[in-house]
Amino acid sequence: MPSTTGRTAPIDVPRGLKGVVVTETSLGDVRGVEGFYHYREFSAVELAESRTFEDVWHLMFHGALPDAAERAAFTARTAALRHLPAQVRAALPAVARATAPSGPLAGLRTALSLAGACAGFSPLYDIDAERRRADALAACALVPTLLTALHRLGQGLEPVEPRDDLPHAANYLWMLTGREPEPERVRAVERYLISTVDHGFNASTFTARVIASTGADLAACLVGAIGALSGPLHGGAPSRALDTLDAIGTPDRIDGWLRERILAGDRIMGFGHPVYRTEDPRSRMLKGIARTLGGDLVDFAVQVEERAEALLAELKPGRDLHVNVEFYAGVVMELCGLPRQMFTPTFAAARVVGWSANVLEQAEDGKIIRPAARYVGPPPARPVPAA
């Protein structure tokens, strides 16, 4: 029987396209065995430790870290793009109310769809690389404004206007709280954001590239990616790991709680990752940040990590289960005063730069991503019975 394409023999591959190379990329990769991931030619963790969010954003969009003049220009340009168009601002209270039942990612999905349509983003193949990058800068600059405005509207508060004098991470905390953020917290959040910009190929990045491959506009791509990120199998829900800490409650309950869950075969949120066989390099960095911030929560988290590693090694030998990025990401965001419902949206606020960079790269390819399906139902020869 001819395949859907009608011209080529069907090609069978592992379920879920596991290991199937869908594209080449110069944006970065994860080396799971080595416990290392990178953005272009640099270690992502090293970038997070020494650079600004804007530097890394520039690296992803332009292929190189900025020099001093480029940094100043890029920082000023992106700061100027943070402001909501009047029509988007006018619609946000209604969007916040209507999307409240489904949470902040559904709110962001809707608000970014709206903002992209309002900006009149063009189909990717109708514009050149410079125009595409301009659309992407606008979208990435708007996401923190949209997220914090929706959050505040949901709390019955007025949105806080973005400040052009603050860098990206500081402005994010400013818009969330309306208070001058402490430098130590700004830097902690900035390092988290940088470490979250990209992470090899994943379902939301792939979604963005599939939509981009049709030539749709940038908002269409990003809205699809947000949808994929909201799926429980995608991961990326740092609040779940913190919920684990809450459920354990006190240090004396750690061993009993963990042992029961592990023996029952339950997944312990915050442990295990499909790619890393070693400790997740993001966790190591975030643990360092958490220790610098300090406090009871950090001490407790470290105790839970140590006991969980020991018990997992004892009860599930050979499984190589370590804390994943969610574990200390949740601790760091909690210590920085982010409300838990903003943990995953904060992840999205960083990842949108990675998605956008992937869309810009995909747009250079120009070929639609369109696999096939195999029909396995009954033979399609049955006459339609009379109604």
Next chain:
Amino acid sequence: MPSTTGRTAPIDVPRGLKGVVVTETSLGDVRGVEGFYHYREFSAVELAESRTFEDVWHLMFHGALPDAAERAAFTARTAALRHLPAQVRAALPAVARATAPSGPLAGLRTALSLAGACAGFSPLYDIDAERRRADALAACALVPTLLTALHRLGQGLEPVEPRDDLPHAANYLWMLTGREPEPERVRAVERYLISTVDHGFNASTFTARVIASTGADLAACLVGAIGALSGPLHGGAPSRALDTLDAIGTPDRIDGWLRERILAGDRIMGFGHPVYRTEDPRSRMLKGIARTLGGDLVDFAVQVEERAEALLAELKPGRDLHVNVEFYAGVVMELCGLPRQMFTPTFAAARVVGWSANVLEQAEDGKIIRPAARYVGPPPARPVPAA
């Protein structure tokens, strides 16, 4: 170098995943060589000729055509789901204004994202098949209401309330115009809608299934699919073929216009399809509908088709180029009084049933669709230079 997955060797496949089997499906297929496509075990064209939209919707969602009692229950149930929740209705004027620069698909993308969030659709893997189907019924029933309301608001008109006493297709024309639709036009639009519900595997259907594979909610999947549909490479823009007829203008200009374009190597909108080597079976049916409706436009379209086929055979021998679905779909929608900016949205109003059926099927699979990428940039060993 280890691949992104860290555990399996990378698998190389054709660019764009062409011919790569990503899933098994019982929903339908296209047999391009035979010029035939089907929904489950029935010819799609035969269904369009003899059944109601609701019958085919039931077939796609439940796996079988309804009996009389099932038809009555399904028709009543879906009619009751057409009404906008108050919070969505309240937000629509602002959505219509803000999305106007990007057109009706961006409006639908935003409004359906909003409506799905307002309905509180649950992650697919958190609910059973019955709840998933209920969400999908609600989404598909709302799409025509959202589309027509956005269109009317964009024209400065009040939305028209859905009528529960009208079947799906008649109610769509009612909401668009606020006038009692003529039965002949209703039936023409209904047959177009049925023929558009599904069409094998395509980029928007694939997008919906990728997002569904993460366990995200139905709105996330459909919003991504709408985004992919909006891409120029996806096709599905019946107004373009009509623009061709307008550009030609009069019968005496047909040969000159076509010959010039064909010799210049331009694509003639409305001709050629990547799958069919024969006449597109949808075109044949839609041409029959157009002839029944009759009039100068139909006569002109038939003349253009005949001359284009003759000239393409003369100037591009062996290419098997025939009219595609866009050509007579545009003619039929024009004759039925649909405004051109509603042609592609009307396509989406039908296809949402196919996307949803694909999401429901994907949700039964449970495995994330997550291919790999190959890093081809410079070696990631460069120390980060000081800022």
